[in-house]
Amino acid sequence: MKPLHTPTHRLALASALVLALAACQPSAAPTAAAQAASAPALATVRPCMLLDREAAKAVLAQSVEPMNDDAENCMWRSADSPMAFTTLMLTLVNNDNEAMAAQVYEGVAGIGSKLGKMVNQPLGQTTRKTARVIDGLGDEAVFLASNMGEMVQSSQVVVRKGRRVAAFVLTGMGESDGAAARLEAAARRAVERL
Known part of the structure; x- marks a missing residue:
């Protein structure tokens, strides 16, 4: 043994x-x-599939050139007038759950006015901002507009749909008539495909 x-x-x-x-x-x-x-996996959607060249051209009301196309960001720039440079960006964030998506939505929706204030305060300029809730777009959505200095304007549509948050940001020199409505229309078309 x-x-x-x-x-x-x-x-x-x-x-x-x-x-x-x-x-x-x-x-x-x-x-x-x-x-x-x-959690069930979200279908892979690249932002530039949602905001393609034709959609960007419609929002900017001019020819566009691509600046970025990756898994989270799609960015276009105006091509017709170098003196009136404008960009259009879509950032798409996939979150683990809806609670996290709600937190990301709140954070992203608050960044625009904070950025404008950070730029304007040292310049001694007043930050002009507008915010309004957009009904019938995703689970929650807001339109935000503000200035960064005298010449730069920024408009955003921030949307939460389920576990995704999409931020459509239009930034440029001066204001374009109807740009806010065109930005919201592009956001509606894109969010339908999420």
């Missing part, structure tokens, strides 16, 4: 003891990563 105090037997007994103790422990609450892994 072999003695039970050999190194091999001690290792086997220690392993069995660890496994037995682990089995007796109460199960822990699932981690955020585990919850995210169990």
Whole structure:
């Protein structure tokens, strides 16, 4: 008969003891990563699939050139007038759950006016801003407009739909008649496809 105090037997007994103790422990609450892994995956949608060249051209009311096209951002710039440079950007954020999406939405919706204030305060200029809720667009949506200095205007449509947050941002020199309505229309068309 072999003695039970050999190194091999001690290792086997220690392993069995660890496994037995682990089995007796109460199960822990699932981690955020585990919850995210169990959430249904969102279909992959690149922002430039939602805001293509024709949509950007319609919003800017002129020819456009691409600036960025990646998994989270799509950015276009005006091409007709170098002196009236305007950009249109869509940032699409996929979140783990709707609660996180709501927090991201609140944060993104607040950035525009804060950025305008940061630019204007050192210049001694007043920040002009407009905000209005947009009904019937995603789960919640807001239109924001502000200035950054005397010449730069910014308009945003921020939308939350389920676990996604989309920010459509139009920034440029001066104001274009109807640009806010065109931006909202582009956001509506894009969000329908999310």
